[in-house]
Amino acid sequence: MKMITFANSKGGVGKITLTVGVVRALAKPGKRILLFDIDP
């Protein structure tokens, strides 16, 4: 299992926007991706 983390202590800088774009680019048939967002 590969894990990629996008983190930045500043709010509203596009963490989720970037993450969703990368997940869409990596998505392939037969491959499962778990995306989760952790906010303080």
Ligand SMILES: Nc1ncnc2c1ncn2[C@@H]1O[C@H](COP(=O)(O)OP(=O)(O)OP(=O)(O)O)[C@@H](O)[C@H]1O
């Ligand atoms: N490259 C970009 N250019 C312009 N606007 C952007 C870009 N990336 C993200 N945004 C906009 O900035 C806002 C914040 O983006 P996003 O929610 O992805 O950031 P975040 O770092 O996850 O925020 P938070 O700290 O609140 O969780 C959204 O309105 C999003 O549409």
Ligand SMILES: [Mg+2]
């Ligand atoms: Mg966010």
